[in-house]
Amino acid sequence: MNSIIITRAGTHSTIQDFGRFQYQHLGVSPSGAMDQRIITELQKIIPNHQNQFLEFAYVGPSIKVTEGSVKICVGGNCNMSIQKNNNSQLEYQPYKSINLFEGDELIIHNTIDSVYGYIAFEHGLGLEPCLNSYSTDTKAGIGSINRPLNDEDIFNISKDVSSWDLISIPKPDLEKATNFKVYPGPQLQYFSDNTLQSFISSVFTITNQSDRMGIRLKGESLISSESHDILSEGILPGSIQVPSDGQPIVLMRDIPCTGGYPKIAILNEEDISRISQLPPETKITFDLQTIY
């Protein structure tokens, strides 16, 4: 048996995968990793990850091996180190697999110029899926672990490390541009040409009222010429909805399953990952695509 313990949970640490699908008509959100580009990269290094990735935001977790050994890989832009069991410190860079032995502790201090980071574990974390997914939706209380991770959480990984060989890939060039091409939303016609002009010509700021459910933006007020209250309908991540205060919200992975605000536009899938990594105060702009 191989065991690890969370010695410091960090902020907003949860288990995530590529998402939980086929249940949104029962009120279950898709969830899944905020930056799916990173877990896609980590798959190349730890192919047998069992879809049980640890996601963290801003302050990362620390994990210690209490028994046996585990192979892990961190993805994202992080400030971190490894405290070896003989008290020496090891430099560690993301996108390189590493074997941790009993007493070794991985300490992730924080993410740098970004928000989310990930840890992949060979053979996963010994978890059972919930509705065919390992993702956590803390608001709905759904997941193989239905809450954020806590200090002292223990994971048992029954399979041993397959090989001591280490793999690394070049640090992926994850686009950080702050201009977003968006497609028309289902209620685009709720906004006048003038308002649409402000939407594409002005600058919006990401606020700190942003989480896995949505990113709230601050900027020019986008007031609908029709209504800010529509009959609830199905929504998907990346949709930009505008409540009556005119300040847009980009809906993220833990979306409510239906929504009653008009949606002016929607991001493409790749850009949901990109926008998730932009910290509060980042200025962004939108470019409306007409053909899609």
Place this chain on the structure above:
Amino acid sequence: MYFKGINSYGDRGLVLDFGNETSKSISQEVNEVFLNISNLNLQSLNIIPSFNKIVVIFENSKIRDQNKDKISLKMKDTNSQTNKKINKTWEIPACYNEDFALDIKIIQKLHQITKEEVVNLHSSVRYYTYYIGFMPGFPYLGDVPSQLITPRLATPRVKIPARSIGIAKNHTCIYPKVSPGGWNIIGQIPFDIFDLQSSYPSLFLPGDEVKFYAVSLSEFKKIKKHNFSLNELIKEYSS
């Protein structure tokens, strides 16, 4: 036919549009189409019905475009009827005891009726399940009798007890678990309606018919003790 057409939703979604009105007959068509396209085995990630729309979500625009024709063909096939009757009719015990009926006085006062009248009216109607949304397993039921139509609470409650029955506008609902919310709470049911251990975790499906019947507090406690599983609830309370 209320169906108006299929529109794009961004680069990877489709919206089946059934107009801007809401009624039981529109929802019956929506829910029938929902079953029909669910049976097409599309390469979709989610199919989400609501009052007058069905949103279908795909992984990317290529898969979306490949699947759009299948949906269009199905919508043109006017002979396609849902043969399997999968919707259920439920008789659900409800306790309107004052411990649970946190906002019943608001409804009494608004409509100048007694508590008994609220209970009798609420339990007199066979409700239609418009769709499931807001939170896992939360059924939007309607329509409530006109003497019960009541706006949402001005200030939403931070913590509504699990299994509470609510009324807002012309809809009634059951909160599957503890949640913030703005519905007027008038009672409670004695069992869970969403169970993650079940392969089909929601007790209610869009299109189900739901009727409540009033039970005493002691009867409520007796049923609660059983801790019925979803399968047992289906046997006990549906036909």
